[in-house]
Amino acid sequence: MSSNQPIRRIAIVGTGVIGASWAALFLAKGLDVVATDPAPNAEARLREFVARAWPALTRLGLSAGASQSKLKFTTDLAEALTNADLVQENGPERIDFKQKLYGQLDELLPPDVIIASSSSGLTMSEIQKGAASHPERCVIGHPFNPPHLIPLTEIVGGAKTSEATIRRAVEFYTSIGQRTVRINKEMPGHVANRLQAALAREVYYLVDEGVISVADVDTALSWGPGLRWGIMGQVMLNHLGGGPGGIEHMLKQFSGPMTAWWKVLGSPTLTPELQKKLVDGLHAEAGSRTIESLEAERDEVLLGLIELRKQAETAATHTVAAE
Structure with missing residues (x-):
């Protein structure tokens, strides 16, 4: 070709x-x-x-x-x-x-x-x-x-x-x-959707177990790790999480607790009861907001984030060029 x-x-x-x-x-x-x-x-x-x-x-x-x-x-x-x-x-x-x-x-x-x-x-x-x-x-x-x-x-x-x-x-x-x-290797769902699926599985499990409400788990994600993921990926954030020692220190310090959590992650079944709990919780969270208004809210914040990331990348490029 x-x-x-x-x-x-x-x-x-x-x-x-x-x-x-x-x-x-x-x-x-x-x-x-x-x-x-x-x-x-x-x-x-x-x-x-x-x-x-x-x-x-x-x-x-x-x-x-x-x-x-x-x-x-x-x-x-x-x-x-x-x-x-x-x-x-x-x-x-x-x-x-x-x-x-x-x-x-x-x-x-x-x-x-x-x-x-x-x-x-x-x-x-x-x-x-x-x-x-x-x-x-x-x-x-x-x-x-x-x-x-x-x-x-x-x-x-x-x-x-x-x-x-x-x-x-x-x-x-x-x-x-x-x-x-x-x-480099075919996987059902490719990569990014698999990452989303892994997270969704734990979200649904926590809701099913009554650990947290739908609204609160969405808040925990969007105002916690979600903010960081809009800037850097998981491995780079791990590097920052290690402080001056970087990812090497992070893995040495936190690999034990982290792998212990892996062993107790949930595997929920999307039963009719769980689906109803998710649907009811979502509608309570959304309130009177329509899908169109939620999409507009998402897109406006997304545009701002994209613009900020472009500005940061431009500034970083100029800094490197000046060195």
Whole structure:
């Protein structure tokens, strides 16, 4: 696969929440986007989403050539794929559906066009079985919701994905401002979702055991470790937690208590009773706030955090350059 062809035209296959958010991001980066989705009113919903997202994207900074007018829509898959440089696939999380779709994409696209899946849990080794002719150009490019704001993309190859495809995917997502992490071994749920699942398991266990309420466990996370995780990752925070001795001291001092906690972490079962406890607790916590107002609150704080992190990184870069 040649890496010389610039990626300027993106085909979005599937325009649900993730596909629409990807479309908004690509447009903000000055790319041409052709979207396709057979669902009724898909085009109207997509354009409404992009319009709502545009002020936030403008605040973060639009690239040269960014325009909502570069969004085209068609219900015809072949038409959407015409002259595409990359396909961002966002279909349902069903392996039979994915494999059939990848068979169609494989037949319709030139062999050097990357097919990237937003799949949050399926492995590319299984998905690419549908692309019999050119499975080497298929790769996972998994974002986090909403992709137009959260700049993380997990890159995972399948058994038949070429190194050139992975390298080109990393280069592309990095070029539009995404923080890419390459996952070297396929795992169900990839990495970031597995981390979330591990935390959710303990949250649900603590609620199920009556240790803490839903509202209080959310407070404990968002105003405690969650604040730190918005700045640095777990291992780097461990380094700071060791004081002047760094991570070496932290591991020496706290590995005993920490591993003792591991042994008593819970493994809850999502029984109807636990689900009701979570649902009731959530609605008590949310009160009269609607999903739309909660999303707006999340996005406003998220935008502020992203801006702060950019400022900190710029300052750090200037400091290093001056030394």
